[in-house]
Amino acid sequence: MQAERIDLVNMTREEKVQYWLDIAIEDLDLAEFLFASRRWLYSAFMCHQVIEKMLKAYWTATCDDVPPYIHEHKRLSELCGLYEQMSEDQRYFLEEIRPMNIEARYPDYKRSIANSLNEDKISMIVEQTKQLQQWILQKCLLKMRLSNSSENTSE
Numbered sequence: 001m002q003a004e005r006i007d008l009v010n011m012t013r014e015e016k017v018q019y020w021l022d023i024a025i026e027d028l029d030l031a032e033f034l035f036a037s038r039r040w041l042y043s044a045f046m047c048h049q050v051i052e053k054m055l056k057a058y059w060t061a062t063c064d065d066v067p068p069y070i071h072e073h074k075r076l077s078e079l080c081g082l083y084e085q086m087s088e089d090q091r092y093f094l095e096e097i098r099p100m101n102i103e104a105r106y107p108d109y110k111r112s113i114a115n116s117l118n119e120d121k122i123s124m125i126v127e128q129t130k131q132l133q134q135w136i137l138q139k140c141l142l143k144m145r146l147s148n149s150s151e152n153t154s155e
Contacts, residue, residue, distance in 0.1 A: 013060065013061070013144075013147070014144065016060045017057050017060045017061045017140060017144060020053050020054070020056045020057035020060055020067075021053075021054075021057050021137070021140070023053045024049075024050050024053035024054050024057065024133060027046050027049040027050045027053060028046070028047075028050045028129065028130065028133065030046045031043045031044075031046035031047045031049075031050060031126055031129065032126060034046060035122055035123070035126050038119070040114065040117040040118070040119070040121075040122040041100075041102065041110060041113060041114040041117060043122050043125075043126065044097070044100040044113075044117060044122055044125050045100050045101070045102050045103070047097060047100065047125050047126060047129040048071075048073075048097050048098075048100040048101050050129050050133055051073055051094070051097065051129060051132055051133070051136075052071055052073060052076070054132070054133050054136040054137065054140075055067075055073060055076040055077055055080065055082065055136065056076070057136070057137075057140050058080055058082055058136050058139060058140045058143070059076065059079070059080040061140045061143040061144050061147070062080055062081065062143050063080055067080075071101050071103075072098070073094040073097070073098065074091075074094050074095070074098070077094065082136070082139065085139070090132055090135070093128050093132060096125075097125060097128075097129075099113055100113065100125075
């Protein structure tokens with residue numbers, strides 16, 4: 001069975017933003033499941049994915065082009081203008097979760113990251129991910145409302 005391809009080109013801006021938000025919600029659900037299953041490394045990886053998808057949703061809400069194919073949170077947030085709006089704690093969290101992008105890493109790197117994790121640390125990562133997800137969501141919704149109201153007043 002072949003996976004369904006999403007046609008982002010022909011979607012409205014709102015549909016594209018919702019696409020990224022929906023994936024972020026699925027990733028967070030999986031992160032929480034993996035945390036409960038004590039699969040801490042992969043829970044942390046999914047938290048990394050949540051933030052990446054949220055940043056791409058914000059990018060889509062604020063920029064006319066497609067989000068770049070990068071996974072570096074700091075760079076994504078800088079490019080879409082969100083980084084300067086973040087608190088020091090949020091910026092620190094981006095740096096702290098950066099090594100959790102383990103998708104294409106060698107097993108010894110994954111093992112070293114896994115050895116640095118414990119239940120308390122992953123619990124904190126999941127909680128901070130939820131907080132940052134909600135913060136970015138609010139920024140995203142605000143941009144969408146502002147965009148829609150400016151479109152309505154220009155007609």
